[in-house]
Amino acid sequence: MVVGVHRPTQLVIDRQALRHNIQSEVSRLKAGCELFMVVKANGYGHGAAQVARVAKEAGASGFCVAILDEALELRAAGFNEPILVLGVTNPADAPLMAAQHISATVAATDWLEEAEHYLALRSAGEPLRVHLGLDTGMGRIGFRTPAELKTATDFIGDHAAALTFEGIFTHFSTADDPDDTYFKGQVAKWHELVDTLAQRPRYVHVSNSATSLWHDECNDNLVRFGAAGYGLNPSGWAIPQTPYQLEPAMSLTSELVYTKRLQAGQSVSYGATYTAQQDEWVGTVPIGYADGYERRLQGFHVLVDGHVCEIIGRVCMDQMMVRLPHDYPRGTRVTLVGQDGDQQITLQDVADYCDTIHYEVACGFTSRVPRHYIN
Numbered sequence: 001m002v003v004g005v006h007r008p009t010q011l012v013i014d015r016q017a018l019r020h021n022i023q024s025e026v027s028r029l030k031a032g033c034e035l036f037m038v039v040k041a042n043g044y045g046h047g048a049a050q051v052a053r054v055a056k057e058a059g060a061s062g063f064c065v066a067i068l069d070e071a072l073e074l075r076a077a078g079f080n081e082p083i084l085v086l087g088v089t090n091p092a093d094a095p096l097m098a099a100q101h102i103s104a105t106v107a108a109t110d111w112l113e114e115a116e117h118y119l120a121l122r123s124a125g126e127p128l129r130v131h132l133g134l135d136t137g138m139g140r141i142g143f144r145t146p147a148e149l150k151t152a153t154d155f156i157g158d159h160a161a162a163l164t165f166e167g168i169f170t171h172f173s174t175a176d177d178p179d180d181t182y183f184k185g186q187v188a189k190w191h192e193l194v195d196t197l198a199q200r201p202r203y204v205h206v207s208n209s210a211t212s213l214w215h216d217e218c219n220d221n222l223v224r225f226g227a228a229g230y231g232l233n234p235s236g237w238a239i240p241q242t243p244y245q246l247e248p249a250m251s252l253t254s255e256l257v258y259t260k261r262l263q264a265g266q267s268v269s270y271g272a273t274y275t276a277q278q279d280e281w282v283g284t285v286p287i288g289y290a291d292g293y294e295r296r297l298q299g300f301h302v303l304v305d306g307h308v309c310e311i312i313g314r315v316c317m318d319q320m321m322v323r324l325p326h327d328y329p330r331g332t333r334v335t336l337v338g339q340d341g342d343q344q345i346t347l348q349d350v351a352d353y354c355d356t357i358h359y360e361v362a363c364g365f366t367s368r369v370p371r372h373y374i375n
């Protein structure tokens with residue numbers, strides 16, 4: 001999709017907010033504990049390379065991504081730090097990952113066997129660095145028994161030219177829940193597995209944002225820091241207390257491109273689902289569901305000149321209409337996410353209205369919306 005640089009709709013990313021969140025986290029980690037910034041899905045929509053640059057300045061020593069292409073994007077942008085791919089990759093890409101010093105998540109021994117086959121075909125080259133994923137209750141990927149784990153570590157030990165045991169980790173499914181019953185069960189399962197290792201690898205890690213914010217005694221020597229780095233509370237509203245103020249980095253702004261006086265009885269947008277009860281001013285905003293601004297947001301609101309203005313009628317693919325308190329000049333700023341005067345709309349507010357989580361809203365803005373970096 002082309003980037004809409006000639007349209008006034010943009011995501012504004014505040015680097016200072018990113019810096020504040022990441023620095024605050026780095027400064028509370030125990031000595032010897034590192035932070036890898038999670039920049040999967042284009043840095044949760046904020047721009048992967050831009051976020052990585054700020055994260056590095058703020059004290060991150062590496063990065064996590066979801067897929068190999070995201071790791072290659074960072075390498076192409078000149079980052080030399082460790083990068084861990086959190087998802088399952090294709091074993092045929094093992095030589096590529098090894099050559100690029102990209103670490104692979106491994107969840108099964110047959111993956112190692114297949115990767116070793118491809119790595120053995122090389123005439124020379126460094127071993128592939130692997131992090132063994134343990135499934136302690138997330139139920140997504142990973143080894144689940146000490147026997148499975150031992151088979152994997154033995155295989156790596158027997159194939160040192162191809163494979164290096166660089167890390168071991170697990171992922172918690174309820175670290176953002178005020179009820180820590182299930183969390184504790186996962187911690188116990190983690191120890192049942194990890195404590196059987198004859199030798200600990202370089203990186204031992206369990207913490208996403210929620211774990212590091214609220215269960216930092218579990219951190220070990222690496223934190224995989226995502227949502228909170230972007231200033232988003234990983235629990236939504238569930239646990240409002242955080243060790244430091246989280247500053248949201250993402251705002252979404254546009255402008256009124258057209259205004260009109262609607263007569264009582266006249267309707268707006270597809271399906272004519274909204275009809276004015278009285279004469280009123282209406283503005284058109286150039287954003288729609290093709291930008292990731294969901295159609296379900298009909299009835300939600302934006303800020304115009306510090307006023308809360310309702311989105312009336314259906315959100316179209318590229319445009320939508322809002323009810324104004326009075327007429328405004330074309331070019332008046334519209335805030336869809338962020339602060340205007342003493343009013344604020346957060347990604348959490350948008351997510352609540354759409355019955356989802358801020359993670360989905362943030363990474364749902366499409367590439368048509370330009371990212372503009374400030375501070």
Ligand SMILES: *Cc1c(COP(=O)(O)O)cnc(C)c1O
Nearest residue numbers: 038086171208209224225226227
């Ligand atoms: C996405 C992800 C993270 C980051 O989670 P946040 O809640 O955004 O901090 C950490 N670890 C794994 C395995 C992930 O998939």
